[in-house]
Amino acid sequence: MASEPGTSQIGDFWNQPQQQLLDRLATDGNGLTSQEAAARLAIYGPNRVDSTRRRSLAADFLRRLANPLVLVLLAASIVAGLTGDLVSLVIISGMVLLSTVLDMVQERRANATAEALRRSIAITASTCRDGVMSSLPVEQLVPGDVVALAAGDLVPADGVVLEANAAQVNQAALTGESFPVEKYPGAIADAGLADAPNLLLSGSSVVGGTARMLVVETGAATRFGDIAVSLSAGSQATAFEQGLRRFGLLIARLTVFLVLFVLLARLALGKDALESFLFAMALAVGLTPELLPMIVTITLARGAQRMAASKVVVKRLSAIHDLGQMDVLCTDKTGTLTEARIALVGHPGIDGADSERAIELASINAMFETGLKSPLDKALLEHGERIADGWTKLDERPFDFERRRVSVLAEKDGQRLEIVKGAPETVLALCSTAQVASGSEVPLDDALRANVMALHDSKAAQGLRLLGVAFKDASGRSKIDTDDDAGLVFAGFCVFVDPPKQTAREALARLAEAGVRVKLVSGDAVAVARHLCNEVGLPVRDVLTGEEIAALSDGALAARVSQVDLFARVAPNQKMRIVNALKRRHHTVGFIGDGINDAPAIHAADVGLSVDGATDVAREAADMIMLAPDLGALAEGIAEGRRTYANIMKYLRMGTSSNFGNMLTMALASLVLPFLPLTAVQVLVNNLLYDLSQTGIPFDEADPRLLRRPHGWDMRALVRFSTIMGPLSSLFDIFTFVLLLTVFHVDVAAFRSAWFIESMATQIMVVLVIRTAGPFWRERPSPLLAATLGACLLVAVVLPFSPLATMLGFASLPIHLSAAIAGLVIAYLALAEFLKRFALPRKERIGG
Ligand SMILES: Nc1ncnc2c1ncn2[C@@H]1O[C@H](COP(=O)(O)OP(=O)(O)OP(=O)(O)O)[C@@H](O)[C@H]1O
Numbered sequence: 001m002a003s004e005p006g007t008s009q010i011g012d013f014w015n016q017p018q019q020q021l022l023d024r025l026a027t028d029g030n031g032l033t034s035q036e037a038a039a040r041l042a043i044y045g046p047n048r049v050d051s052t053r054r055r056s057l058a059a060d061f062l063r064r065l066a067n068p069l070v071l072v073l074l075a076a077s078i079v080a081g082l083t084g085d086l087v088s089l090v091i092i093s094g095m096v097l098l099s100t101v102l103d104m105v106q107e108r109r110a111n112a113t114a115e116a117l118r119r120s121i122a123i124t125a126s127t128c129r130d131g132v133m134s135s136l137p138v139e140q141l142v143p144g145d146v147v148a149l150a151a152g153d154l155v156p157a158d159g160v161v162l163e164a165n166a167a168q169v170n171q172a173a174l175t176g177e178s179f180p181v182e183k184y185p186g187a188i189a190d191a192g193l194a195d196a197p198n199l200l201l202s203g204s205s206v207v208g209g210t211a212r213m214l215v216v217e218t219g220a221a222t223r224f225g226d227i228a229v230s231l232s233a234g235s236q237a238t239a240f241e242q243g244l245r246r247f248g249l250l251i252a253r254l255t256v257f258l259v260l261f262v263l264l265a266r267l268a269l270g271k272d273a274l275e276s277f278l279f280a281m282a283l284a285v286g287l288t289p290e291l292l293p294m295i296v297t298i299t300l301a302r303g304a305q306r307m308a309a310s311k312v313v314v315k316r317l318s319a320i321h322d323l324g325q326m327d328v329l330c331t332d333k334t335g336t337l338t339e340a341r342i343a344l345v346g347h348p349g350i351d352g353a354d355s356e357r358a359i360e361l362a363s364i365n366a367m368f369e370t371g372l373k374s375p376l377d378k379a380l381l382e383h384g385e386r387i388a389d390g391w392t393k394l395d396e397r398p399f400d401f402e403r404r405r406v407s408v409l410a411e412k413d414g415q416r417l418e419i420v421k422g423a424p425e426t427v428l429a430l431c432s433t434a435q436v437a438s439g440s441e442v443p444l445d446d447a448l449r450a451n452v453m454a455l456h457d458s459k460a461a462q463g464l465r466l467l468g469v470a471f472k473d474a475s476g477r478s479k480i481d482t483d484d485d486a487g488l489v490f491a492g493f494c495v496f497v498d499p500p501k502q503t504a505r506e507a508l509a510r511l512a513e514a515g516v517r518v519k520l521v522s523g524d525a526v527a528v529a530r531h532l533c534n535e536v537g538l539p540v541r542d543v544l545t546g547e548e549i550a551a552l553s554d555g556a557l558a559a560r561v562s563q564v565d566l567f568a569r570v571a572p573n574q575k576m577r578i579v580n581a582l583k584r585r586h587h588t589v590g591f592i593g594d595g596i597n598d599a600p601a602i603h604a605a606d607v608g609l610s611v612d613g614a615t616d617v618a619r620e621a622a623d624m625i626m627l628a629p630d631l632g633a634l635a636e637g638i639a640e641g642r643r644t645y646a647n648i649m650k651y652l653r654m655g656t657s658s659n660f661g662n663m664l665t666m667a668l669a670s671l672v673l674p675f676l677p678l679t680a681v682q683v684l685v686n687n688l689l690y691d692l693s694q695t696g697i698p699f700d701e702a703d704p705r706l707l708r709r710p711h712g713w714d715m716r717a718l719v720r721f722s723t724i725m726g727p728l729s730s731l732f733d734i735f736t737f738v739l740l741l742t743v744f745h746v747d748v749a750a751f752r753s754a755w756f757i758e759s760m761a762t763q764i765m766v767v768l769v770i771r772t773a774g775p776f777w778r779e780r781p782s783p784l785l786a787a788t789l790g791a792c793l794l795v796a797v798v799l800p801f802s803p804l805a806t807m808l809g810f811a812s813l814p815i816h817l818s819a820a821i822a823g824l825v826i827a828y829l830a831l832a833e834f835l836k837r838f839a840l841p842r843k844e845r846i847g848g
């Protein structure tokens with residue numbers, strides 16, 4: 001197995017005898033002192049594989065400068081400087097610097113905020129330090145540490161198993177093997193990465209049982225650290241991101257085409273080469289939506305910040321887009337729709353009367369189970385902690401979601417029993433007899449079975465959750481083997497209440513209002529889940545069970561999945577199949593859950609959601625973590641997602657209509673006019689002021705109409721918008737040209753000033769019109785946007801009248817010309833306001 005990635009030699013640490021490994025790590029296998037750990041942390045560094053390698057300030061700056069457009073522009077301005085045009089050199093390089101720094105500072109700040117939020121939900125590991133187990137952030141783990149792992153935990157580093165109890169580990173992310181493998185101590189001399197039974201690799205997860213792990217390698221030294229990170233970081237771009245990328249490409253192509261055309265045409269017309277080149281480059285700068293990455297980052301980071309206020313922490317920023325677009329939300333039951341404050345309300349034997357035997361056995365089972373303790377176990381233990389006194393445990397088969405039961409081998413006063421509790425139908429299927437109140441056993445024939453199931457159904461129909469309890473004599477055995485669970489004696493049920501959340505009904509109503517259909521995907525029984533749906537007001541059109549899903553192909557499942565609102569008794573991989581089927585039907589799917597059994601579905605969903613108290617595996621798979629498990633908070637988050645969408649669309653619409661229109665007209669005018677409509681420097685000033693004016697967009701509120709329904713990337717709508725609004729802008733520019741030349745007979749400097757003011761004013765102010773589908777005066781922009789717009793407009797208008805005017809090649813305008821321009825701007829805004837109803841997508845205008 002020499003060819004595996006990351007393996008430098010054939011044998012490695014997992015092949016070494018345990019004692020040799022312990023010696024090498026200078027530890028006795030009982031954990032480190034915190035002093036020693038601190039010393040090792042200084043040597044080995046934090047246990048983290050940086051996905052977003054933090055760039056130094058300088059490197060970041062240089063990377064931004066390395067933009068080809070910027071470089072060409074700088075080079076051209078240097079050439080201009082050499083030929084004596086020092087003003088161009090100073091202004092162009094100053095402007096490039098300014099906008100680069102602005103961009104960088106804003107983006108870094110936004111990323112830092114998002115990162116801080118993410119850190120607040122860091123994953124921890126139960127680690128032995130100074131002889132006690134404590135919960136430490138996994139970043140602090142060092143080689144030699146001893147970590148306790150239980151079902152639901154992530155393996156935090158590379159290491160070996162010191163002790164294990166039916167430890168089942170899923171290494172799918174690393175080896176592609178989707179079935180969990182059992183891990184146990186003991187080195188095998190020539191075992192490879194994939195088949196060493198004692199090896200635990202960072203990035204895999206514990207799905208059953210428990211283990212003690214010796215950490216051997218951390219951080220970047222882990223075998224698959226790099227792969228795991230690149231997998232999670234490079235995971236498919238969201239539809240919105242893909243759309244943005246395609247859009248960026250389109251703009252880039254148009255820009256190249258236009259700029260080359262202008263340049264060549266001007267050269268062919270015999271115009272000054274350097275001037276033409278500078279102008280063409282400035283046009284290119286003006287055309288590129290260079291602010292887009294910054295606007296996107298800031299909008300998302302700000303969205304994340306506002307969502308944190310409603311207790312939703314975003315791990316993957318771009319998931320916010322998907323959240324705004326999400327139209328189907330799948331949720332598990334316990335803890336999301338119910339309180340998860342489960343209480344035992346009965347423990348009937350087969351005759352329906354409470355049976356002490358049933359509760360005793362269930363409590364012993366819950367007491368000794370070492371896997372993931374479910375809320376059901378907790379309820380049992382709360383009820384009768386002392387019932388298990390005097391019993392000792394011999395062996396266990398922990399819970400897993402395929403078997404849906406826990407088996408424990410325990411002994412008291414020489415009596416050895418195997419005790420099983422689990423999903424009632426599973427347990428009943430394993431029983432051949434039943435115990436009656438007197439203590440004697442009767443055969444569990446079909447009639448009795450039907451009676452027992454009727455008892456079960458009557459409870460489940462009231463929304464009560466049930467576990468079946470069974471046992472058998474285990475004299476002479478000290479282990480539970482895989483097929484030992486047959487021939488059990490049925491002892492009875494444990495019955496629990498799990499009341500629906502007070503807030504659930506209202507939260508679901510809000511989600512429905514927001515155009516999100518909620519589907520319940522539960523491992524629990526149909527009757528229980530259906531009762532809950534009724535109670536919280538979730539309409540159920542159709543139901544599918546795990547058994548039925550197992551019989552359906554992916555295609556058949558996809559054909560039915562949209563109509564089904566309740567999925568019950570589903571296994572973990574079926575939860576994932578449901579999500580994938582919904583995605584196949586072109587839904588944007590969210591999945592919220594807290595268990596190991598939810599992780600695959602959370603991962604598969606467009607928006608994976610988990611809650612704060614969830615298992616590591618679920619939290620790791622999730623894109624967002626809800627600190628308060630309340631669907632109401634999610635409704636806030638959805639509105640936030642749609643707000644970010646709306647704001648990014650504002651910037652794009654601005655860019656593709658007014659800005660693009662202006663640049664286009666200017667390019668063409670440069671071919672027909674005897675002089676440049678604006679000098680290169682003026683174009684750049686124009687662009688800088690425009691950019692600055694738009695920096696308030698991420699802080700703007702969104703049109704309430706846009707918050708009502710899911711919205712996704714829609715290239716057609718964007719193109720339609722620009723084909724209506726762009727020509728409008730060009731039309732006014734041409735009109736301005738004609739007016740200036742034929743009516744006012746202005747000179748070159750005045751022409752440029754007038755045109756500068758006109759194009760700036762229309763470009764800056766039209767955002768007020770575009771930002772809402774309704775009448776623009778009804779919905780005011782946020783103060784920050786109003787401020788950036790106002791300030792930039794003021795600068796643009798004052799500039800030609802200021803002392804800087806001559807340096808920039810402007811001249812002040814006579815009053816009647818100023819008035820004419822003001823009139824033009826108002827006419828343009830009025831027409832834009834009128835035309836936008838044809839340009840905006842219908843669903844945006846009516847909000848549905
Ligand atoms: N600790 C346990 N001991 C025995 N049986 C259990 C235990 N935990 C769960 N089960 C059985 O397995 C079934 C599925 O587990 P669980 O209800 O946690 O799945 P789920 O999909 O997470 O459900 P939910 O939608 O309620 O969150 C339960 O309905 C129950 O019958």
Ligand SMILES: [Mg+2]
Nearest residue numbers: 332334594595
């Ligand atoms: Mg659950």
